[in-house]
Amino acid sequence: MNTKSVQANLILLITAVIWGGGFVAQRLGMQQMGPYIFNGFRFLIGALTLVPVILVRKKSVVVEKRDSKKILLIGAVAGLFLFFGATFQQLGLVFTTAGKAGFITGLYVVIVPLLGMLWGDRGSLYSWLGAVVAVVGLYFLSASRGLVFAPGDGFVLIGACFWALHVQFIARFSPDVDAFQLSFVQSLFTSLISFGVGIFLEDFVFDQ
Structure with missing residues (x-):
């Protein structure tokens, strides 16, 4: 295993830890605001944190006008x-636990390879073994009666399907574009939609 592979796996591990802990923060955040407004702030903060990185990399990364439209x-x-x-996930957190x-x-992670079959990617044996383990785990953890x-x-399960569609x-469609700029655009776009819906459907009042 080369150095880049080790670094990539380490970054993914750190991301998984942060991602898992985020569910607790999301549930706590729902005590202060509705799911749409919460996601609006969530993705806005995500987009803004990328701005310094993009500005620093701007000198070394040249993006043509055609690439900008693609991004x-x-x-x-x-x-x-x-x-x-994010919306279905956040709505689900109102009625279920963070765990x-x-x-x-x-x-x-199971739905992604299943969707991949639509493009002729059958997946590996480990993917299907993981699918079986995940489904069994879902039953014991989430099923109440039968x-x-x-x-x-x-x-939350519907949300997981949309996460899988996002990954696919x-x-x-994104290997040839700048990852940081793409992350900024998609986060900002998600934030704007969430705020737009939240303004009409939710009241934004902090509890004292």
Whole structure:
């Protein structure tokens, strides 16, 4: 295993730890505001944190006008997937626990290869073994009576499908564009949609 591979795996591990801990923060955030406004702030902060990185890299990364349009288009579509994924996940957290939501959302690692079959990618043996283990785990963790799930579990599972669609879309259409700029565009796009919906559907009042 080369150095780059080790670094990549380490970054993914750190990301997974942060991602898992985020469910607790999301549930706490829901005590102060609705899911749409929460996601609006969530992705706005994500977009703003990327601005310094993009500005620092601007001198070394040259983006042509054609690439800028491509980034905007891909970012808009990816942002739409993010919006639905984050929205259903956040709605689900109202009716289920952070632990269950984290596990169910994690099923997107199974859904991704299943979607890949639509493009002729059958996946490896390990992918299918992982699918079996994940489904069994989902049953024992989330099923209350037989195969009856709580409403929140269903919302989170729908969100996981949109996360999987996002992964497949990014994997197929973004290899040739700047990752940081694309992340900024999709996060900003998701934030704007969330705020737009939240303004009409939610009241934004902090509890004292």
